[in-house]
Amino acid sequence: MTMMSLRKHHAQGAEPQPSPPPARLPTRKIGNTEVTAIGYGAMNIAAAYGDRRFKKAGKRDEIFFATKFGFNTGQGKPVIGDPDYVPKALEKSLSRLGTDYIDLHTELILKFQLRSGAPFTIDIEDEKIGLLQTARELGVAVVAYAPLGRGSLVGKYRSPDDLPPNDWRRTVPRYSAENFQNILKLRDGLAALGKKYNRTA
Template sequence: MRYIKLNGLEVSRVGLGAMGMTAGYTGSGTDEAESIRTVHRALELGVTLIDTAEIYGPYTNEELLRRALQGRREQVVLATKFGLVSHAGKGAWNLDSGPANIRTAVEGSLKRLGTDHIDLYYQHRVDPNTPIEETAGAVGELIAEGKVRCFGLSEAGPDTIRRAHAVHPVTAVQSEYSLWTRGVEDRVLPVLRELGIGLVPFSPLGRGFLTGTIRSTDQFDEDDFRRDNPRFTGENFRRNLAIADEVQALAAEVGATPAQVALAWLLAQGDDIAPIPGTKRVARVEENTAADGITLTGDQIEKLGSLPPAAGDTHTASQAQMLER
């Protein structure tokens, strides 16, 4: 495993997203033992960046990681997020990045994770009701107190990134980025590179679509959030299968899996990018981390980059309201 620095924070080239171990996807929360084995195997393979959030569950994902990382905390750059749970009464899925809410959130995350500090603390979504300067200042205070090491943003637009960074250095911005979700390239990525901020792509495999294993939404449980995702429904789904098939064809040429090729393309976009493919299975974490050892030719990178854009939005209309790009 290679390692890179996100504005000074050293992390593994490929990280691990933990959300699906407890929430969101088919089979989530059904095999804690396998999820814990997956975390342990990731660490054996050199993965250091592990990502969670208080909203995942809510809370159960952080609690799972506490159990998985017992005796192993020093091996991990542990990232979690605040801002999608309002602790003053409104509850989960309510934006609140006010200083008081951040104070409550961080104490809860520290307790659930069983640690005395969080390595990378992200604002999960931009809160339009709280000036980003106040949010950045509040996280800066936590950093001064030693409860947090680094400040991050998730799905933030260029102006918010600049304003936050002016108050306290932003280490990384987490946004969806993959072969079929490339919106960050035009406006966000140039700002990150100008300011020296790293990029942590989530859903780098298109929520599993780019692996080539999803051929029908009948494969999903009723509570799998992809069942009503625009890219996984109706004609959009059928059109997007053609993109997955193209990735699979190129993977056959390379002698790798489609997931590995999709990740290798993303890694080729720069040494300031550390994707966090999510999984709850040992076999998948082994497959994903092996992508770091695959080198694509210039022609292969260009061919993948020239694939048509995915059909359909990345989020439902209500979810999209929380994005700032």
């Protein structure tokens, strides 16, 4: 059935009523940014970002604060994940960010077999893996890494050619030209949800 025949069917009966606008979620301010008051209270930052984002936000007691370490911008090794470096990295973060505690301190680099070409993906809802269920039982949070695909799911890239020349994703089969159409389908689905509920991603 075409859309034209649907429109004709409506024209023969009562005129369809416009849908009411979606309800607007309550909001609150974090620094100069207005965010939803429901479910938003996490800030994820790393030393490479500097300290401006956190200091501008303020309201430390309202934020679950996660920070990463391991990326070395100075001389020597580009990545430092040695156990004796962890407390040093923590002290640097506390001093730089002007806070006396951090909620979650994570290592920036995940170790994996280099032969695979990329970190593996785990479906946290897979019952065979049981990751999400275990996290719930232990009362711990699961932090998503790049949940919007580093821009892939919000329309930033339409093909692998749009990725920067030195981007590591150019070497990953998931971002190949053959598979990029699947990424675009996911992006279009996310955009449709956003339009339906008047939300952005």
